[in-house]
Amino acid sequence: MNVINDGIDDKLFQYIQKSIAETPYYQVLSISLSRIGAGIAEVTVTSIVEHTNPLGLIHGGLIMSLADAAMGNAVRSLGIRGVTVDCSTAFLSPAALGEQITARGRVLKSGKSLIFAHAEVWAGEKLIADSKASFANTGTITY
């Protein structure tokens, strides 16, 4: 899949793409980056059986993982290394096997020591989760 660069420095873009591709947790869950811009990131999966519970519904853990990935990479789009402090997710609707699930993260405030972000998770046209997180700023990304 082509990843859209919505205007960040190309070297940072390459760094983030490579980092996500080399993250084993994303590989095992088939999570990939689809878009990144200054303070925003979008990650996506086509849901597969590995994401489900015995009822064929997508496990909440995957939804939270996607939301965290979208927000964490929105932080990195600013050239900041962030570590998640707290993440809170509301589950609005279930999602089912086969649906395309996309989390869109956005930085709300980037401070010297803390960064705040928000994410929405969509299954196609349906909003399935609302998530927010805070991150500790642990330094500048060097690439």
Added chain:
Amino acid sequence: MNVINDGIDDKLFQYIQKSIAETPYYQVLSISLSRIGAGIAEVTVTSIVEHTNPLGLIHGGLIMSLADAAMGNAVRSLGIRGVTVDCSTAFLSPAALGEQITARGRVLKSGKSLIFAHAEVWAGEKLIADSKASFANTGTITY
């Protein structure tokens, strides 16, 4: 691994064990049940490379998945089908590849329509996450 039954009905115990073993999301992440009692559940993983980010640290998504699994199964230990409404997790310390990670969930209140639970996640002797969740009561488990 032997799963400890801390006093729930044996048929319910068999049902929950089978359900967890048949959950593809738990299989892909190697999450397994280690203990269940009335209103409590403990799930565990030995962390493997599939749980990590490129720094060799355990991804927050795995920690949230474990916490949700521990609380969700604490709800099921009461014979209740629960659907996660909201889950909030604080990340106290990082965990590293190879550590045994255990989430202990506990039901705080089981109401007619809503159930509230709390979980702690431990890497060995170190508390790494504090989590809470609410669940919608969607009926009685039949087994």
Added chain:
Amino acid sequence: MNVINDGIDDKLFQYIQKSIAETPYYQVLSISLSRIGAGIAEVTVTSIVEHTNPLGLIHGGLIMSLADAAMGNAVRSLGIRGVTVDCSTAFLSPAALGEQITARGRVLKSGKSLIFAHAEVWAGEKLIADSKASFANTGTITY
């Protein structure tokens, strides 16, 4: 202050205005409704010494109270009696004595048993808090 009705039934509008005016907790904190529409509500205070800590900063409890009030009344704008299940607030920036503080709540999903909402809290032009909440649907408002 004039309260703006952004298009809800006038009787419901009167009911909500009266209910807020008669809520002792809002009276003691000088919280008032400024706008309500279908699925949205805005509440506001001009911060006074009663809202502060000894440093003259606005106490987080007031911010959370405003966010909850904005989301709870966004739920009521749909003619639904809601009870807060869980409320989570991130504090992006401090606010100081004398600032006009406004919380804008919005319903994200209104289900048969659960309603999900989101709120932003502003001190003038500065976003100071990001909040989300879930509510139990306890029936229809009769007026």
Added chain:
Amino acid sequence: MNVINDGIDDKLFQYIQKSIAETPYYQVLSISLSRIGAGIAEVTVTSIVEHTNPLGLIHGGLIMSLADAAMGNAVRSLGIRGVTVDCSTAFLSPAALGEQITARGRVLKSGKSLIFAHAEVWAGEKLIADSKASFANTGTITY
């Protein structure tokens, strides 16, 4: 009411007591400290009409204010100035006018830049809320 000092330095104890007594937000809501020890704090109110909604139930904003106060003062019991980063509260049961409401806060982890805490809120013998918060460490209390 007598405030119990569970073993912190007496000068810090005097400092915290004075600070709470001089906090206008606590005065207007009649919130007072009842106990403080190393990493723990307990705050309490006897609920009065100013805490209620038109149904005579205690407003969620008061519950969240109490939880935040208990956790914030548990942080201060360690000699640390903390600023709330994120606070999340689950509402397990309603509380009614006239009940004694007590929040018990406890520090889970005190790090160099972040502190994590947890609180339970009780109305008499009934657990009514479960709350967790993170705080930024903004320095040492001097007294």
